Amino acid sequence: MALTALICDDSLLARNQMKKSLPAEFDADIVTAANGVEALAVLRNQEIGVVFLDLTMPELDGVGVLEAIKAEKMDVFVIVVSADIQPEMQKRVMELGALAFIQKPVNTDKLSAVMRQYGLI
Amino acid sequence: MTELSFTEEQRDCLQELINVAMGLASDKLARFLNTFVHLQVPAIGLVNAAEIPEQFRGQYQGPHSSMISLGFFGNGGLRGETILLYQLENAGKIATLLGYDDDATSEAEMLTDISSILTTTFLNGLAEQLDNSFSYAAPRVISSRDSDFIGKLEQTAFHWQLALKVDIRYELTDYSFDCNMILLIPGEAVLKLKTILDNVLAEF
Amino acid sequence: MNIDWLSGPLLQQLNSGVILLNRQLQIVYINPYICRRADIQLESVQGTDLFTVFADAPKAWLSRKLHSVLSLQSPAFSSWEQRQYLFKLPHLRPVSSANQYMAQNCSMLPLTEPGSGEQYVCLLIEDATDAYVYQSQLQQSNLQLQQVNRLDGLTGVFNRNYWQQQLEVEVQRASRYQHSLSLLFFDLDKFKRLNDDYGHQAGDIVLIEVTKLISSLLRETDLFGRYGGEEFAIILPDTPQEGAMEVAKRICRRVAATPVIYQQQQLKTSVSVGVSEFSAVSTADELIQQADLALYQAKRNGRNQVIAYYPELLESLKKVKA
Numbered sequence: 001m002a003l004t005a006l007i008c009d010d011s012l013l014a015r016n017q018m019k020k021s022l023p024a025e026f027d028a029d030i031v032t033a034a035n036g037v038e039a040l041a042v043l044r045n046q047e048i049g050v051v052f053l054d055l056t057m058p059e060l061d062g063v064g065v066l067e068a069i070k071a072e073k074m075d076v077f078v079i080v081v082s083a084d085i086q087p088e089m090q091k092r093v094m095e096l097g098a099l100a101f102i103q104k105p106v107n108t109d110k111l112s113a114v115m116r117q118y119g120l121i
Numbered sequence: 122m123t124e125l126s127f128t129e130e131q132r133d134c135l136q137e138l139i140n141v142a143m144g145l146a147s148d149k150l151a152r153f154l155n156t157f158v159h160l161q162v163p164a165i166g167l168v169n170a171a172e173i174p175e176q177f178r179g180q181y182q183g184p185h186s187s188m189i190s191l192g193f194f195g196n197g198g199l200r201g202e203t204i205l206l207y208q209l210e211n212a213g214k215i216a217t218l219l220g221y222d223d224d225a226t227s228e229a230e231m232l233t234d235i236s237s238i239l240t241t242t243f244l245n246g247l248a249e250q251l252d253n254s255f256s257y258a259a260p261r262v263i264s265s266r267d268s269d270f271i272g273k274l275e276q277t278a279f280h281w282q283l284a285l286k287v288d289i290r291y292e293l294t295d296y297s298f299d300c301n302m303i304l305l306i307p308g309e310a311v312l313k314l315k316t317i318l319d320n321v322l323a324e325f
Numbered sequence: 326m327n328i329d330w331l332s333g334p335l336l337q338q339l340n341s342g343v344i345l346l347n348r349q350l351q352i353v354y355i356n357p358y359i360c361r362r363a364d365i366q367l368e369s370v371q372g373t374d375l376f377t378v379f380a381d382a383p384k385a386w387l388s389r390k391l392h393s394v395l396s397l398q399s400p401a402f403s404s405w406e407q408r409q410y411l412f413k414l415p416h417l418r419p420v421s422s423a424n425q426y427m428a429q430n431c432s433m434l435p436l437t438e439p440g441s442g443e444q445y446v447c448l449l450i451e452d453a454t455d456a457y458v459y460q461s462q463l464q465q466s467n468l469q470l471q472q473v474n475r476l477d478g479l480t481g482v483f484n485r486n487y488w489q490q491q492l493e494v495e496v497q498r499a500s501r502y503q504h505s506l507s508l509l510f511f512d513l514d515k516f517k518r519l520n521d522d523y524g525h526q527a528g529d530i531v532l533i534e535v536t537k538l539i540s541s542l543l544r545e546t547d548l549f550g551r552y553g554g555e556e557f558a559i560i561l562p563d564t565p566q567e568g569a570m571e572v573a574k575r576i577c578r579r580v581a582a583t584p585v586i587y588q589q590q591q592l593k594t595s596v597s598v599g600v601s602e603f604s605a606v607s608t609a610d611e612l613i614q615q616a617d618l619a620l621y622q623a624k625r626n627g628r629n630q631v632i633a634y635y636p637e638l639l640e641s642l643k644k645v646k647a
Contacts, residue, residue: 011137012130016325056140056162083144086157103148104141105250146353153396220389234390241399259402260432 003028003049006066008039009081010057014104018052018081021106022073026121036060040068048076050120053098055082055089066096079117081106128165131318136165138321139287141153142246149242154218156295160243163289169282170308174275189236192258193244199253201285201306204245204263206237214298233260239291239302251317312313342414342450345436350391352373362414362427381413394433394446403431405453406460412431416454417453428457477528477551480536488550488558489609495548495560496609506603507569509559510616512575514628516555521591527587528555531594534585539576558616566602566633573598573631581629595629603636618642 005028007018015032019049022030036057040046051069055062062080069076080093083104090095090101100114115121126133143160151157169175189205207215215231226234237260248255287304306314336343336356352370355383360367365378375617390401403411405428416427430453436445475487483491492508499506507591513519513535520528521629532555539557548560561569577598584591599620603613623632 011133011140011325013134013137013322020325065256083141085148086159104144149397153393221386226386227407230403233404233407237401238393238397238399242397245397246400252634257400257402259404259432261404262406 004031004047005029006031006033006039006042006051007047008033008036008042008051008057008062009054009056010034013083014054018106021108021111023115023121024109026115036062036068039065043074043076044120045070050077050079052079052081055080055084055093057068063092066093066098073101077120079114095106124259127315127318131315132165134318134322135314136249138167138247139163141250142243143248144287145242145246146150146239149246150239153238154293156175156218156293159292161292162292163287165285165287165314167283167311168286170282173284173305174284186262189232190263191240191260193237193240193255194257195248195251195253195255197256197317198310199251199306199317200310201304203240204303204305205232205239206303208287208300212243214296218293218296229262233262235300236260239300243289243302245304253277253317265312283308283311285314330388330519338458341452342448344375344450346375346446346448348395348444350388350446352378354458359412359414363412366386374459378410382411383408387411391433391446393438394435395444396442398435400435401433402495403429403433405429405457405528409457411448416452428453442481459495468592472540474574480532480551482536482540482557483548483550483551485550488552490546490551491548492612494561495562496603496607499562499603500605503605504563505565506612507564507566508601508612509555509561509569509573509576509611510552510601510620511573511598512620513555514597514624519594523531523587523590523592528591530587531585535580535594535596538579538583542572542575542579570631570633571598571604573600577631579628590615597623597628598631599623600631600633615639 005022005026007030008017009015009018009032012034015034019030022028031042031046031048031104039051039053040060043051051065053062053065060068062082066078068074069078078098080098080101081104082089082101085101085103093101099118102111102114109119112121123180140162143163146161147158187207189207190202191205192200192202194200215235219231219234221231237257240260241255241257244255244257285304287308289302290299291302291303292299326447335576339356339358342359343354343356344352344359347353351372351374355363355365355367355370359365363379370378376382376388378592379616390403393399396403403597410426410429411431412427412429414427415425430451432449433596434447434449435444435446438445477484477485495506498504516528516531519531536549536557537550539559540549544561545561546562548562550558550560550601552558561574566571577596581593581595584593586592597620599616599618599622601615615638619632619634622638623630626632
């Protein structure tokens with residue numbers, strides 16, 4: 001069964017860019033969410049293998065999503081994709097259980113390398 | 122008037138591109154200045170050009186502030202001007218920040234130096250994402266006490282009705298130094314920007 | 326059309342300077358514009374550190390700037406308005422310009438060689454001497470104009486308008502830094518009579534000579550202004566009342582002892598002086614009013630004397646008005 005990946009970003013452009021940046025060999029269904037609340041709704045209702053998570057979002061931000069995932073012990077890989085590269089922020093999301101931190105604009109090679117490292121491709 | 126408004130997609134696109142450009146800029150600046158630069162998510166909006174002089178008068182012009190202007194030009198008719206605003210009590214901090222230890226550097230020069238660094242790193246990041254490249258004019262000090270500047274703004278406001286205005290706040294944590302950048306893209310160039318944004322959107 | 330041939334002759338004939346540096350800030354190329362003006366040969370400076378060739382250039386500042394261009398890959402600028410020149414180069418107005426070196430605008434651009442990916446900084450240097458000369462002339466005329474606007478045409482002391490502005494400044498300064506500050510108001514005794522007896526020309530000469538004499542008794546920092554007609558005012562910064570009284574008495578004595586010579590005649594003059602002292606709660610207007618009241622009292626007491634303000638003067642004024 002193919003994996004389902006969730007792309008969560010408040011920007012439509014960013015969601016589309018993310019879709020396009022995914023390596024061709026990544027065999028997955030893609031679902032999207034425009035904020036943290038939508039993302040948690042998706043995560044609670046269906047089996048998601050990996051989340052590509054933006055940080056700065058309305059309603060509920062990426063940190064809030066990570067906290068909920070941790071609190072609810074959801075079994076999901078989280079790769080943070082953000083323009084905000086503050087070292088404290090990177091540290092915080094890693095502590096909250098994110099696998100990797102990728103800076104926008106997404107470098108496809110770097111993304112592939114990270115996904116390969118965690119066996120996603 | 123109507124053709125100057127952004128569609129929801131265009132606005133979203135611009136906001137994202139600006140956010141990413143800010144991220145790129147703060148990364149570069151952090152490495153160059155050895156301190157973290159926090160850029161706050163900016164307010165983006167089309168403003169009535171006639172209101173801009175009044176906004177500057179009210180919001181930005183104070184007895185202790187300095188303004189530095191820097192113009193830029195890109196491909197496809199994209200052009201604009203950034204105005205950086207500083208509080209004068211920050212001037213001493215800028216010297217430390219830039220690593221200037223010679224006394225020969227005047228305050229005006231420090232302000233123009235830091236302004237071109239802050240502005241061009243951000244605009245280069247924006248240009249990169251737009252598949253564009255910008256050329257820049259040398260920064261100029263506009264004295265805050267120069268009421269002439271508001272006069273000039275009032276005059277230019279006649280040439281275009283609307284302008285895109287982006288307010289970005291820079292905060293440098295280690296130096297407790299901050300400033301504001303106001304990016305203004307005048308009417309005609311906003312139309313060009315819309316075309317450019319449509320091209321970006323068509324790619325994705 | 327292939328235009329690769331263009332860059333060679335352009336660089337040769339360009340009316341701006343071009344200096345190309347590698348990451349170590351060593352000279353890779355300098356165009357003839359700079360070579361001729363600096364009297365150097367390209368071959369002999371290639372590979373040499375920029376600051377060895379241009380030893381007078383502001384090294385600490387410029388190298389920091391050039392490194393910003395390389396590390397941020399964004400341009401930097403230097404304008405003659407902030408820094409007249411980076412490199413000591415002669416300009417082409419040796420006769421009509423007083424300054425020795427070419428005023429310069431400089432753009433510093435990041436460049437990458439397409440093949441190797443090697444990074445360089447390119448300095449483009451433009452001659453801004455003409456702009457510099459015009460600007461200096463303009464500034465000088467503005468300065469002169471400003472001076473003229475501040476002075477009283479007849480006596481050359483500050484005019485009332487400027488003097489009052491300065492009083493505001495000094496009052497603010499005194500209250501902020503808790504400095505003392507005093508004010509003298511004086512006028513020439515029986516000046517109207519002098520005008521009637523000897524003519525206005527004589528009156529003018531007396532005003533000129535008396536202000537000249539008083540100016541010579543003041544410090545550089547004192548602000549002497551003509552308040553109107555034959556009435557004058559002096560701001561004495563950092564001076565408490567006792568000091569101000571001394572100055573006032575000296576003025577009084579010297580004026581009375583120094584007759585003005587007009588058409589072989591000795592014109593005897595004297596002044597009456599009112600003194601007021603700034604206190605934390607006073608405003609510029611109050612300070613003027615108090616000095617004026619003291620002056621009025623000095624006149625009533627028989628002229629040619631100094632009176633310091635005391636609160637009862639204000640009461641007596643109220644009585645007069647009532």
